[in-house]
Amino acid sequence: MTKIPKYWTKAKKYLSKKDKTMSKLIKNYQSPTETILTSRRDIFFSLCKSIIGQQISVVAANSVFLKFKRKCNYKINAKKVSKLTFGQLKSCGLSRQKVLGIQSLAKQMLNKSFDPKLISKMSDEDAINYLSNLRQIGRWSAEMILLFTYNRSNIWPTQDIGLLRAISKNYNKKYLPPMKFVNLLKKKFSPYCSVATWYLWRSIDPEPIQY
Numbered sequence: 001m002t003k004i005p006k007y008w009t010k011a012k013k014y015l016s017k018k019d020k021t022m023s024k025l026i027k028n029y030q031s032p033t034e035t036i037l038t039s040r041r042d043i044f045f046s047l048c049k050s051i052i053g054q055q056i057s058v059v060a061a062n063s064v065f066l067k068f069k070r071k072c073n074y075k076i077n078a079k080k081v082s083k084l085t086f087g088q089l090k091s092c093g094l095s096r097q098k099v100l101g102i103q104s105l106a107k108q109m110l111n112k113s114f115d116p117k118l119i120s121k122m123s124d125e126d127a128i129n130y131l132s133n134l135r136q137i138g139r140w141s142a143e144m145i146l147l148f149t150y151n152r153s154n155i156w157p158t159q160d161i162g163l164l165r166a167i168s169k170n171y172n173k174k175y176l177p178p179m180k181f182v183n184l185l186k187k188k189f190s191p192y193c194s195v196a197t198w199y200l201w202r203s204i205d206p207e208p209i210q211y
């Protein structure tokens with residue numbers, strides 16, 4: 001894991017001035033630095049974890065991912081995964097589509113048809129589109145990669161149920177909150193939507209979110 005993003009302190013001051021609710025959340029959750037938005041800086045690991053965790057509970061995802069790690073001898077990389085058979089991957093508890101997604105990812109990493117180095121030069125939207133071309137990776141998964149792996153500062157994942165729940169709770173809106181209001185918050189919180197997202201998540205989750 002790396003240190004917290006360089007923009008974090010500046011972002012907290014900016015958001016506190018912009019919004020009373022956000023100011024309160026930032027004061028309420030003065031977390032130790034190790035629980036703030038840190039990054040693994042390992043996109044293959046993160047993408048595998050993203051694929052494995054789709055449409056299942058956190059507990060189930062952790063269980064499957066542990067089996068996957070063991071199958072990789074605790075070395076999760078494209079070369080290691082490419083040597084595993086369909087059956088070996090499926091035995092971890094993965095669906096057919098998830099196995100195909102992970103196999104496709106490993107192949108594209110190795111033949112360089114997917115090049116993570118290009119992402120750092122892209123805008124957020126271009127990076128989301130690029131990541132979304134991967135099998136089993138949609139917009140939400142791409143946004144999580146940009147937020148947690150690349151620590152982009154202005155990610156506002158409007159498809160994320162946790163974020164929408166937190167907005168409803170903290171701004172006294174019905175669930176689901178009106179998208180017009182969600183978009184107004186995005187405008188208000190930019191260019192630090194990622195930090196606002198983290199604090200909103202924190203308000204509904206007893207444990208700081210890591211990815």
